[in-house]
Amino acid sequence: MISKINRLNYLTTIISVILAIFIFEFGLRLFIDNPIIHIPENEPVIFEYDPNLGWKGKKGQYIFPPYSLSGKETQLSILEDGARITSITQNSVRNTLPKIVFCGGSFVQGWGVDDCETWAWKVQEKLENFEVLNYGTSGYGTYQSLLMLERNLPLLNKTKVVFYGFIDHHELRNIAGTIWIKILNRSSKRKQVYVPYATIDKDSVLKRNSPEKYDNFPFHKHSRVIQLLEDVRDKFAGDDRIYNKRVVTEKVILEMNKLCESNGVTFVFVILSASKEVKDHYIKYSDNNHIKVIDANVELSEDMIVEGDGHPNEKVHLEWANIFLKEFKKIEID
Numbered sequence: 143m144i145s146k147i148n149r150l151n152y153l154t155t156i157i158s159v160i161l162a163i164f165i166f167e168f169g170l171r172l173f174i175d176n177p178i179i180h181i182p183e184n185e186p187v188i189f190e191y192d193p194n195l196g197w198k199g200k201k202g203q204y205i206f207p208p209y210s211l212s213g214k215e216t217q218l219s220i221l222e223d224g225a226r227i228t229s230i231t232q233n234s235v236r237n238t239l240p241k242i243v244f245c246g247g248s249f250v251q252g253w254g255v256d257d258c259e260t261w262a263w264k265v266q267e268k269l270e271n272f273e274v275l276n277y278g279t280s281g282y283g284t285y286q287s288l289l290m291l292e293r294n295l296p297l298l299n300k301t302k303v304v305f306y307g308f309i310d311h312h313e314l315r316n317i318a319g320t321i322w323i324k325i326l327n328r329s330s331k332r333k334q335v336y337v338p339y340a341t342i343d344k345d346s347v348l349k350r351n352s353p354e355k356y357d358n359f360p361f362h363k364h365s366r367v368i369q370l371l372e373d374v375r376d377k378f379a380g381d382d383r384i385y386n387k388r389v390v391t392e393k394v395i396l397e398m399n400k401l402c403e404s405n406g407v408t409f410v411f412v413i414l415s416a417s418k419e420v421k422d423h424y425i426k427y428s429d430n431n432h433i434k435v436i437d438a439n440v441e442l443s444e445d446m447i448v449e450g451d452g453h454p455n456e457k458v459h460l461e462w463a464n465i466f467l468k469e470f471k472k473i474e475i476d
Contacts (some may be wrong), residue, residue, distance in 0.1 A: 184207050185206060185207065186204040186205065186206065187200075188200055188202070188204050188218060188220060189279075189280075191336060192336075192353075193352075193353065194289055194293070194338070194352075194353070195286055195289050195290060195293075195338065195353075196286060196335075196336040196337050196338050196353040197279075197281070197335075197336065198224040198279065198290075199220040199221075199224035199225070199226065199251075199279055200220060200224075201220055201221060201222050201224075202219075202220055203217060203218075203219045203220075204217065204218045204219070204220070205217055206218060206254075208450070209254065209448055209449060209450030209451040210449040210450035210451075212449060213448070213449055213450060216254065216255060216256045216259075217256055217257050218252075218253075218256075218257065219257050223277075223294060224277065224279065224290075225275050225276055225277050226251055226252065226257070226260065226262070226276040226277075226278065227257055227263075227276075228257075228260070228262045228263045228265075228266040228273075228274045228275070228276050229263065229266045229267070229274075239271060239272055239273040239300070240271070240272050240273070240300040240301075240302050240475075241272065241273050241274075241275055241298055241299075241300055241301040241302060242265075242269065242272050242273070242274045242275070242301075242302060242303050242305070243275045243277060243291075243294075243295070243298070243301055243303070243304045243305065243407075244262050244274065244275065244276045244277060244278055244305050244307065245277045245278060245282075245287040245290060245291060245304065245305070245306050245307070246278045246282065246287055246306055246307030246308065246309075246312075246412075246414070247278060247279065247280060247281060247282045247283065247287075247307070247309065247311075247312065247315075248278070248279075248280035248281065248453055249278070249307055249309055249414050249415060249453070249454060250262070250276065250277075250278025250307040250414075251276065251278035251279055251280050252276075252278070252459060253280050253451070253453045254448035254451045254452075254453035254454075254455070255448065255453075255454075255455060255456050255459060256456075259455075259456040259459055260276065260459055261459040261460070261462040261463040261466065262274050262276035262278070263276075264459065264460060264463035265463050265466055265467060265470075268463075268467055269467075269470075272302070275298070277290055277291075277294065278307065281315070281326070282315070283311075283312035283313075283314075283315030283316045283391075284306070284308065284312045284313075284315075284316050284391050284394045284395060284398070285315070285316040285338065285339060285340045285390075285394050286315070286338060287306055287398070288394050288397055288398050288401070289338060291304065291398065291401055291402075292401060295401065295402070295405050295407065296405065301405065301407050302407065302408065302475045303407065303408045303409075303410060303473060303475065304398070304402050304407055304408070304409050304410065305410045305412050305436075305466070306395075306398060306409070306410070306411055306412060307412045307414045308411060308412060308413050308414060308416065308424065309414050309415040309416060310415070310416040310417055310420040310421075312391065313387040313388055313390075313391045313420075314384070314387060315339075316339065316340055316387060316390050316391050316394060317339050317340065317341065317383040317384060317386060317387045317390050318337045318338075318339035318351075318354070318383065319383065319384050319387065320384070322337075323337065335355050336353035336354065336355045337353055337354055337355075338350075338351060338352060338353040338354075339351050339354075339383070340390045340393075340394060341383055341386065341390065342386045342389060342390060342393075346389075348390065348393040348394065348397070388423075392427060395411060395424075395427075395428075395431075395433070396431065399431070399433050408434065408473060408474075408475065409433065409434065410433075410434045410435070410436060410473065411424065411428050411433050411434065411435045411436070412435070412436045412438055412466070413425070413435065413436070413437055413438060413439050414438055414439065414440065414462065415439060415440055415441075415442065415454075416439055421437065421439050425437060434473065436465065436466070436469045438461075438462050438465040438466065438469075440454070440458055440461060440462070442454060442458065445457070446458050
């Protein structure tokens, strides 16, 4: 009799737990938007794993489907070293010319626009006596851009200037903050899952951390409860670092400048998109540390983004190119 009661109690408990989970799942679906980032099935995968950078561009010519009904297909072409193409003669005539290097994230790479619509391409069209190299890579922040420069800059002949394009979200990327980890997890199809990041040790020295992978739990695409558990996991993984995101970014910028100086290259900090507080801070910080800075800050309105995607459209890239070309004339090049 006792064993039957125990079995009944166990069964009741199991059913209650399952029912509670279903109710909780229903509540999450009812009141919380789905955080899963829906990536088109026919979107090409243009990145590959890199043990140092986390990910890098994979050589090839890729056609992206439209992001909206009124949109258009776009071509994104990547060279052997991960750079995006900036002219049709890049691999032949231009590789003997003095070089200008662009680096940063998707705003530099030109996510959502065609090869010939990026500001790097437009700059190349105007600067015929230089080769413009676009190492902008979607998802990169300041730290990954530094790692990329450390790999490629010593291999490039005749490099004259490095332009790093900054947006305020880079602060979060540099320390692999919770929100950024979550975004990468939700869009893992793009192969941007191993995240290198920087921290500050007890002596206020910049500490480099190798790429870490934050795996998705089973069924995360189908269950809000599973997604909530991932959020808790990610919160513990990155939240303690967020308080140092600015000082980390500042120290990485100094490392970029130091790297360029050691290679006889001019470093320029370019602000592409940031709040007034962030922009003013980094302009002052750059001035105090004798780093050249360009204020190309653009506040993105609805008519300035790729519909259905959210990245800057060709209109913005043209504005950035014009600002760049104007400021470039003021830079002394050996």
